[in-house]
Amino acid sequence: MCDKGSMAQYTRVSGFVGLITLQNPPVNALSAAVRQGIVDMVERALSDPIVKSVVICGQNGNFCGGADIKEFGTNMSGPPLVPMIDAIEAANKPVVAAIEGSALGGGLELALGCHYRIAHSKARLGLPEVTLGLLPAAGGTQRLSRLIGVPAALNLITTGIHVTAAQALQLGIVDQVTDHNAVEVAVTFSLSVAGQSMDARRISTYPCPLPSDFDALFEGVMQKVRQSARGAIAPVACVQAVRAAATLPYTKGMEREQELMATLFTSGQARAQQYCFFAQRAVGRWRMPSGARWETSKPMPVHKAAVIGLGTMGRGITVALAQTGLSVVAVETQEKQLMEAKQAVSGMLERGAKRHGVAPMLDRISYSQNIQAVAEVDLVIEAVFEDMALKTEVFQQLSAVCKPGTLLCTNTSALDVDKLASEMPNPELVVGMHFFAPAHVMKLLEVVYGPRSSPQAVATAMQLGKKMGKVSVAVGNCRGFVGNRMLMPYLQQAFFLLEEGATPELVDRALEEFGFPMGVFRMSDLSGLDIGWRVRKRDELVEPDMASGQSARIRQGSRYSPLGDLLCEQGRFGQKTGQGWYRYDKPGSRVARSDPWLHSFLVEYRARHGLVPRSIDHQEVLERCLYALINEGFRILEDGIAAGPEDIDVIYVFGYGWPRHRGGPMFYASMVGLAKILERLEHYQQAHPDVPYLQPSSLLRRLVASDSPPIHRWREVIKKYQSQL
Numbered sequence: 073m074c075d076k077g078s079m080a081q082y083t084r085v086s087g088f089v090g091l092i093t094l095q096n097p098p099v100n101a102l103s104a105a106v107r108q109g110i111v112d113m114v115e116r117a118l119s120d121p122i123v124k125s126v127v128i129c130g131q132n133g134n135f136c137g138g139a140d141i142k143e144f145g146t147n148m149s150g151p152p153l154v155p156m157i158d159a160i161e162a163a164n165k166p167v168v169a170a171i172e173g174s175a176l177g178g179g180l181e182l183a184l185g186c187h188y189r190i191a192h193s194k195a196r197l198g199l200p201e202v203t204l205g206l207l208p209a210a211g212g213t214q215r216l217s218r219l220i221g222v223p224a225a226l227n228l229i230t231t232g233i234h235v236t237a238a239q240a241l242q243l244g245i246v247d248q249v250t251d252h253n254a255v256e257v258a259v260t261f262s263l264s265v266a267g268q269s270m271d272a273r274r275i276s277t278y279p280c281p282l283p284s285d286f287d288a289l290f291e292g293v294m295q296k297v298r299q300s301a302r303g304a305i306a307p308v309a310c311v312q313a314v315r316a317a318a319t320l321p322y323t324k325g326m327e328r329e330q331e332l333m334a335t336l337f338t339s340g341q342a343r344a345q346q347y348c349f350f351a352q353r354a355v356g357r358w359r360m361p362s363g364a365r366w367e368t369s370k371p372m373p374v375h376k377a378a379v380i381g382l383g384t385m386g387r388g389i390t391v392a393l394a395q396t397g398l399s400v401v402a403v404e405t406q407e408k409q410l411m412e413a414k415q416a417v418s419g420m421l422e423r424g425a426k427r428h429g430v431a432p433m434l435d436r437i438s439y440s441q442n443i444q445a446v447a448e449v450d451l452v453i454e455a456v457f458e459d460m461a462l463k464t465e466v467f468q469q470l471s472a473v474c475k476p477g478t479l480l481c482t483n484t485s486a487l488d489v490d491k492l493a494s495e496m497p498n499p500e501l502v503v504g505m506h507f508f509a510p511a512h513v514m515k516l517l518e519v520v521y522g523p524r525s526s527p528q529a530v531a532t533a534m535q536l537g538k539k540m541g542k543v544s545v546a547v548g549n550c551r552g553f554v555g556n557r558m559l560m561p562y563l564q565q566a567f568f569l570l571e572e573g574a575t576p577e578l579v580d581r582a583l584e585e586f587g588f589p590m591g592v593f594r595m596s597d598l599s600g601l602d603i604g605w606r607v608r609k610r611d612e613l614v615e616p617d618m619a620s621g622q623s624a625r626i627r628q629g630s631r632y633s634p635l636g637d638l639l640c641e642q643g644r645f646g647q648k649t650g651q652g653w654y655r656y657d658k659p660g661s662r663v664a665r666s667d668p669w670l671h672s673f674l675v676e677y678r679a680r681h682g683l684v685p686r687s688i689d690h691q692e693v694l695e696r697c698l699y700a701l702i703n704e705g706f707r708i709l710e711d712g713i714a715a716g717p718e719d720i721d722v723i724y725v726f727g728y729g730w731p732r733h734r735g736g737p738m739f740y741a742s743m744v745g746l747a748k749i750l751e752r753l754e755h756y757q758q759a760h761p762d763v764p765y766l767q768p769s770s771l772l773r774r775l776v777a778s779d780s781p782p783i784h785r786w787r788e789v790i791k792k793y794q795s796q797l
């Protein structure tokens with residue numbers, strides 16, 4: 073017997089079991105139609121006298137990915153989740169959740185409303201609402217705390233982590249884990265408990281186990297959460313909701329859960345985080361200005377890869393490749409460096425494997441000092457020193473050694489990928505892969521294509537990035553690509569603010585309060601001030617600091633601050649030398665301390681250049697640094713270097729510490745209001761006419777003139793703008 077009409081299919085199986093199958097591909101999200109289907113089918117199963125028990129499962133081996141996030145921005149209709157789950161829990165026949173694939177968010181909340189949960193061993197469970205700026209508001213905070221206790225519930229709910237079936241069993245979230253068909257096991261099990269009272273299985277009736285150190289626990293967790301949330305409100309609300317579970321009766325706790333959810337639901341932060349969720353997925357659907365795109369470009373198979381150059385980046389890339397299960401040839405011509413790298417790579421693999429409880433992939437890697445060793449690989453990632461002549465030489469060797477068709481990738485953060493490609497016999501096989509340090513940890517990968525890169529080469533690099541667990545974004549070739557190009561105006565404004573009266577502490581505090589993990593100066597100290605210095609020297613911007621006054625701070629026709637160069641001349645390269653914008657207890661130590669020397673140096677510098685310090689507030693810091701960065705983002709869109717604002721936002725959230733709850737720079741601009749951004753840029757440009765980065769981009773002007781459409785409609789304006797160029 074079967075009813076296929078709705079988005080929850082009803083079948084009677086094994087004679088007496090009502091099987092309800094959610095069917096809303098790809099993740100069986102609980103849309104209004106699915107909720108209606110569940111309500112109807114549960115009612116049907118419970119009112120059918122032949123049915124003794126009920127099993128709820130999801131179509132295609134996937135239980136349920138939670139509430140339908142796409143519905144959140146709309147006028148929500150259909151039966152609400154809470155009464156639907158309450159009705160399941162109140163049922164007088166056993167209801168068993170058969171969990172395959174994922175049970176996340178509302179999906180797990182639905183399962184917690186069931187009387188039993190049976191999971192397949194490969195299933196994953198979690199309450200990831202916090203990552204969407206929300207909390208589990210279909211009883212999740214109240215039921216999970218009662219089921220597994222406050223500390224474990226706090227951990228799951230405030231972090232949003234997914235746990236394996238085995239971990240869920242250990243925590244007590246599921247009752248049984250099986251390697252067999254979970255639906256069949258659940259059907260058999262449901263019959264074994266048919267006729268029994270379900271009173272003891274209703275989690276909402278459980279008392280919440282209270283830890284002895286209750287107050288200290290909540291205080292500690294709240295402090296930790298506030299610190300790591302960097303201004304995000306959802307993690308704090310999650311703690312408050314769990315506290316309600318621990319202190320209030322169930323119905324009151326539910327009221328508190330709803331109240332907290334209402335605040336989050338309507339907040340800009342939830343919108344920003346949900347935007348990030350979809351943006352992260354949208355960047356996989358890449359397109360190039362030539363019209364080539366993800367659906368029509370087939371990646372080449374990659375079984376064996378090589379890494380050339382085993383410095384910090386090369387080591388991280390080797391680890392990341394080996395962890396995907398690929399065979400890796402790691403080449404380093406210097407013997408000492410090769411030995412050190414081998415030890416470091418093995419250490420990283422062993423530590424990673426230990427964390428995940430698996431065997432380290434040490435035998436996946438073969439090391440060599442000879443570039444000939446890469447003859448048979450499908451793809452090479454060159455990670456030698458950031459120097460065009462050196463990279464060109466290595467690429468020429470590679471094209472002589474590699475088998476035909478090998479994809480040649482350069483790991484560069486700024487060099488001209490197209491220029492490199494133009495020196496090769498097969499420029500279509502050359503792409504940039506800009507990894508972020510540490511390469512085996514950081515999630516972001518910029519895949520850089522030039523006008524000559526073939527769509528297949530881009531597709532291959534994008535697919536490899538995905539396999540490596542990276543969020544890969546395809547971007548065009550320009551100085552600094554997307555991320556570092558936008559960083560230039562940001563850094564420049566920060567330097568100018570110091571000249572005008574700010575301190576590194578003030579600028580960093582403003583940016584950290586905004587939500588960055590580190591302000592620009594602490595970050596520069598961490599990365600090393602000498603990196604930018606080297607680039608500025610190459611660009612012939614660095615001059616001996618002989619002169620004073622305004623003319624000494626003009627380079628190549630624009631305002632220039634030599635502050636960073638002056639620090640480097642003193643050997644202050646940041647953390648590694650123990651001194652930079654801050655001082656450190658010793659070279660390599662991480663705690664940044666305010667440096668009186670630096671403050672005196674700034675006073676003296678301003679005096680020497682006739683700069684009268686003024687008081688600068690946080691608002692100005694944010695506007696100058698962030699709006700200049702955003703303005704460059706608009707230029708990047710104008711130039712077609714990024715296909716859309718989502719690409720830029722994903723790069724900033726995953727690679728540059730932009731707070732996720734602010735959605736990325738372009739989303740943030742849309743929230744602030746494009747007209748306001750334009751007005752402030754015009755204001756600062758008038759005050760600083762010698763700073764080209766503050767000149768508002770034509771696209772920003774065009775968007776404002778088009779009544780500032782919502783961000784999902786920017787692409788239309790960009791297309792029109794580009795077609796008129």
Ligand SMILES: CCCCCCCCCCCCC[C@H](O)CC(=O)SCCNC(=O)CCNC(=O)[C@H](O)C(C)(C)COP(=O)(O)OP(=O)(O)OC[C@H]1O[C@@H](n2cnc3c(N)ncnc32)[C@H](O)[C@@H]1OP(=O)(O)O
Nearest residue numbers: 101137138139140141142177178200208209210334337353
């Ligand atoms: C005054 C106002 C008062 C307001 C009161 C408000 C009351 C509202 C009450 C609501 C109660 C809600 C309670 C509930 O607690 C909330 C939730 O459940 S939120 C959702 C939680 N779930 C998740 O976060 C899971 C998200 N999904 C994933 O993590 C992954 O997709 C996956 C399930 C692990 C599968 O991963 P993959 O196989 O890699 O597939 P993709 O990720 O690429 O996804 C494929 C495709 O599906 C889309 N999708 C995935 N999940 C959802 C979803 N939950 N809703 C909608 N769409 C989803 C995803 O976007 C992909 O599509 P694409 O974007 O590529 O088109």
